[in-house]
Amino acid sequence: MIIKKFVGKTEEEAVEAAKKELGEGIVIMxxxxxxxxxxLAAFKSKQVxxxxxxxxxxxxxxxxxxxxxxxxxxxxxxxxxxxAQESPDKDSVSSQSSIEKKLDSLQTxxxxxxxxxxxxxxxxxxxxxxxxxxxxxxxxADKSPEQEKDDEQEKxxxxxxxTMIENEVAEKYANQILEDVDKNRKPNTPFxxxxxxxxxxxxxxxxxxxxxxxxxxxxxxxxxxxxxxVGKTTTIAKLASIFAVExxxxxxxxxADTYRIAAAEQxxxxxxxxxxxxxxxxxxxxxxxxxxxFKDYDYIFVDTAGHSHQNEEQLEQMKSYLxxxxxxxxxxxxxxxxxxxxxxxxxxxxxxxxxISDYQLIFTKLDETTTLGNLLNLKLHADTPIAYIxxxxxVPNDIEKFNPQKTVKQLLGGKA
Ligand SMILES: Nc1nc2c(ncn2[C@@H]2O[C@H](COP(=O)(O)OP(=O)(O)OP(=O)(O)O)[C@@H](O)[C@H]2O)c(=O)[nH]1
Ligand SMILES: [Mg+2]
Numbered sequence: 001m002i003i004k005k006f007v008g009k010t011e012e013e014a015v016e017a018a019k020k021e022l023g024e025g026i027v028i029m030x031x032x033x034x035x036x037x038x039x040l041a042a043f044k045s046k047q048v049x050x051x052x053x054x055x056x057x058x059x060x061x062x063x064x065x066x067x068x069x070x071x072x073x074x075x076x077x078x079x080x081x082x083x084a085q086e087s088p089d090k091d092s093v094s095s096q097s098s099i100e101k102k103l104d105s106l107q108t109x110x111x112x113x114x115x116x117x118x119x120x121x122x123x124x125x126x127x128x129x130x131x132x133x134x135x136x137x138x139x140x141a142d143k144s145p146e147q148e149k150d151d152e153q154e155k156x157x158x159x160x161x162x163t164m165i166e167n168e169v170a171e172k173y174a175n176q177i178l179e180d181v182d183k184n185r186k187p188n189t190p191f192x193x194x195x196x197x198x199x200x201x202x203x204x205x206x207x208x209x210x211x212x213x214x215x216x217x218x219x220x221x222x223x224x225x226x227x228x229x230v231g232k233t234t235t236i237a238k239l240a241s242i243f244a245v246e247x248x249x250x251x252x253x254x255x256a257d258t259y260r261i262a263a264a265e266q267x268x269x270x271x272x273x274x275x276x277x278x279x280x281x282x283x284x285x286x287x288x289x290x291x292x293x294f295k296d297y298d299y300i301f302v303d304t305a306g307h308s309h310q311n312e313e314q315l316e317q318m319k320s321y322l323x324x325x326x327x328x329x330x331x332x333x334x335x336x337x338x339x340x341x342x343x344x345x346x347x348x349x350x351x352x353x354x355x356i357s358d359y360q361l362i363f364t365k366l367d368e369t370t371t372l373g374n375l376l377n378l379k380l381h382a383d384t385p386i387a388y389i390x391x392x393x394x395v396p397n398d399i400e401k402f403n404p405q406k407t408v409k410q411l412l413g414g415k416a
Pocket of ligand 1: 227228229230231232233234235257263304305306307364365366367368390391392393398
């Protein structure tokens with residue numbers, strides 16, 4: 001993995017510089033404002049420093065312990081870091097509050113990791129070499145300082161593991177993340193380095209998210225699909241407000257939800273407030289006519305009826321809507337999921353909708369849960385990015401583009 005810092009007048013400028021050097025595959029680890037240094041500092045404007053990482057393609061893939069698919073709710077003990085129940089020593093470096101503090105100063109953490117990898121590159125022995133060397137533990141001997149350090153580290157990793165499980169990260173994913181770190185640590189590896197390493201691994205697992213993108217030609221038709229009551233219509237109103245009002249893009253709202261009069265009225269009201277056109281579509285033909293009528297628009301947002309993902313007939317009907325416009329029209333599909341839904345149900349929903357279309361994810365109702373593990377679980381299970389998260393009923397405020405940095409801090413025990 002390559003980690004590097006880039007500075008610019010704005011975040012966008014720093015990210016652009018990073019992309020120029022490292023390519024499009026970069027993932028942003030951290031963003032912070034930096035004060036200019038030097039004599040004339042007071043006259044210089046503030047700058048933004050972005051730390052980015054790039055997964056090194058040459059890194060050999062590590063074997064990952066296979067776990068059965070669709071496993072039950074996450075359990076509290078792992079194979080990779082067994083005995084994970086032990087409660088941490090209050091004064092130990094590995095206490096929860098110390099992790100919180102460390103996560104607060106994430107930049108320092110990432111910097112310490114940078115330094116550590118530099119010293120490793122200068123010829124430190126690997127974990128495996130040390131294991132095969134002579135410094136190993138002799139059976140029966142008192143604990144060497146090295147062994148003590150090793151125990152402390154293990155405790156620290158176990159604590160992080162427990163925190164992830166408490167946040168309902170599925171056991172198999174928590175294991176995948178920590179197994180690697182556990183294997184590669186050395187007794188002199190600082191805690192900061194371990195924590196930064198885990199933080200980065202999870203950020204990279206979340207990957208990049210795209211969100212709604214303008215079409216190359218014609219309007220972008222954006223479908224919002226998902227179970228009943230997750231917040232599809234509310235989310236459309238929030239996004240329409242961003243695109244129509246803030247970005248001044250020509251936006252139109254359509255609804256194919258003709259099951260309930262109230263559902264169409266809900267979107268009609270939002271359309272009136274936002275002063276954008278609105279249409280109810282009752283058939284595939286009406287949908288095609290509407291797409292043609294609004295072909296000069298930038299975005300066509302399509303609301304759909306929430307239904308049970310188990311209902312195959314309704315899924316088939318949805319599929320025909322997703323496909324009827326053909327290849328000439330550029331579409332994007334977002335599966336809207338509530339962060340309050342049970343892990344097992346989310347897996348089923350994600351699988352069933354995968355049968356009708358590819359999609360990106362939107363997670364709603366983050367304000368109604370304190371555990372965010374399902375965001376990571378579903379990202380990895382469905383192998384698709386999370387584009388947006390919503391955290392309240394207020395239109396248009398309670399939505400943002402998904403930013404993995406905050407979520408990962410929380411998954412590791414940082415403050416919300
Ligand atoms: N707390 C919270 N409530 C939300 C959020 N998003 C939507 N809601 C609420 O969830 C309820 C259902 O929202 P809708 O937008 O109607 O959901 P829907 O998916 O369109 O529902 P159907 O059309 O019936 O399938 C409403 O009361 C919304 O205000 C959120 O992020 N947080
Ligand atoms: Mg709705």
